[in-house]
Amino acid sequence: MTARAAAGTGARTARHAADGALLRLDAATVRFGARTALDAVDLDVAEHEIVSVLGPSGSGKSTLLRAVAGLTALDGGRVLLGGADQRDVPAHRRGVGLMFQDHQLFPQRDVGGNVGFGPRMHKAPREQRQRRVAELLDLVGLPGARSRSVATLSGGEQQRVALARALAPEPRLLMLDEPLGQLDRSLRERLVVELRQLFGRLGTTVLAVTHDQGEAFALADRVVLMRDGTIAQTGTPLEVWQYPASEFVARFLGFENITDAVVTDGVAVTDWGRLPAPAGAPDGPCRLLVRPTGVLLSAEGVLRCEVAARTFRGGHVAVRVRPERGPLLEAECALRAAPREGERVGVAFDPEDIVVLRG
Numbered sequence: 014m015t016a017r018a019a020a021g022t023g024a025r026t027a028r029h030a031a032d033g034a035l036l037r038l039d040a041a042t043v044r045f046g047a048r049t050a051l052d053a054v055d056l057d058v059a060e061h062e063i064v065s066v067l068g069p070s071g072s073g074k075s076t077l078l079r080a081v082a083g084l085t086a087l088d089g090g091r092v093l094l095g096g097a098d099q100r101d102v103p104a105h106r107r108g109v110g111l112m113f114q115d116h117q118l119f120p121q122r123d124v125g126g127n128v129g130f131g132p133r134m135h136k137a138p139r140e141q142r143q144r145r146v147a148e149l150l151d152l153v154g155l156p157g158a159r160s161r162s163v164a165t166l167s168g169g170e171q172q173r174v175a176l177a178r179a180l181a182p183e184p185r186l187l188m189l190d191e192p193l194g195q196l197d198r199s200l201r202e203r204l205v206v207e208l209r210q211l212f213g214r215l216g217t218t219v220l221a222v223t224h225d226q227g228e229a230f231a232l233a234d235r236v237v238l239m240r241d242g243t244i245a246q247t248g249t250p251l252e253v254w255q256y257p258a259s260e261f262v263a264r265f266l267g268f269e270n271i272t273d274a275v276v277t278d279g280v281a282v283t284d285w286g287r288l289p290a291p292a293g294a295p296d297g298p299c300r301l302l303v304r305p306t307g308v309l310l311s312a313e314g315v316l317r318c319e320v321a322a323r324t325f326r327g328g329h330v331a332v333r334v335r336p337e338r339g340p341l342l343e344a345e346c347a348l349r350a351a352p353r354e355g356e357r358v359g360v361a362f363d364p365e366d367i368v369v370l371r372g
């Protein structure tokens with residue numbers, strides 16, 4: 014028996030689009046007065062895929078979610094679910110589940126009443142509803158919590174109940190808006206792993222919006238990074254992390270080692286000296302990124318620097334060094350190898366960690 018069948022989700026209602034995309038945005042556009050919140054966005058989400066949308070405040074993430082849910086009307090373009098244009102389909106008939114940041118549980122209902130709310134609205138028989146509630150509470154790790162008052166639940170438990178409630182009507186697409194937004198970091202880190210495992214077991218298709226890049230990268234099969242109502246980059250977490258397409262994406266991800274360069278025959282001339290250019294980099298001026306793992310501190314490094322600051326980051330130390338020329342550099346150092354503030358060090362560069370930024 015598959016996990017989905019075990020979870021009692023029954024036959025899937027979603028039909029594949031001809032090419033397998035469960036959700037398709039086709040030049041989707043939303044305007045608020047003179048402001049274009051969503052600017053001709055094209056996006057496909059395949060069935061069973063987990064996609065995280067991230068980007069700065071105001072970049073259009075929530076608008077995208079609301080447009081898919083049918084809570085915000087499009088000014089142009091289309092939203093298709095299972096290949097069908099949703100233009101005239103009201104929100105409650107789209108078969109999408111929503112879980113918003115404040116996960117507003119109904120305070121007057123107990124846990125079972127909250128989780129069973131959707132199936133009751135869909136007029137599921139009582140016995141089937143009760144079975145579904147029990148299955149979902151098991152799934153989210155709260156077996157036996159059916160009769161508890163929601164006021165007695167911790168933040169993390171409320172989050173799980175909200176998730177069970179969103180899953181209960183068997184949505185073909187589950188949309189999460191800052192699902193773990195209000196929880197503390199350690200709980201979020203734990204829950205995000207659990208969520209990913211749960212969605213994998215259920216085969217749920219997920220579109221999640223988050224500010225937190227760590228959360229987005231941990232949850233998703235694919236991340237979509239937004240800027241000013243458009244998609245700045247999309248790819249697997251590894252692809253985006255390894256090859257940010259532009260300076261905007263690189264800086265959003267927290268990379269700071271970026272400088273002007275002129276590439277000639279595989280060598281990039283920068284303020285930091287002559288660096289090996291990545292294979293295939295075209296000749297001419299560009300912006301160049303060196304990932305912190307590629308800034309190697311050693312006595313032999315040609316570029317002389319002074320350590321300006323160091324910050325503990327769990328498993329490593331981020332060391333900021335001031336080079337004799339060029340902008341500050343951040344290096345990622347092992348805990349024991351990190352030099353102290355004020356120390357003089359040499360820097361060499363690992364060609365594997367040098368990236369040419371396109372825009």
Ligand SMILES: Nc1ncnc2c1ncn2[C@@H]1O[C@H](COP(=O)(O)OP(=O)(O)OP(=O)(O)O)[C@@H](O)[C@H]1O
Nearest residue numbers: 045048050068069070071072073074075076077224
């Ligand atoms: N109802 C509205 N009326 C007018 N402008 C709006 C409305 N909703 C959103 N906007 C504007 O559209 C743009 C995109 O907003 P949106 O909420 O989608 O961004 P976001 O990326 O989700 O931001 P945040 O991370 O802060 O939630 C912003 O400039 C916002 O001010």
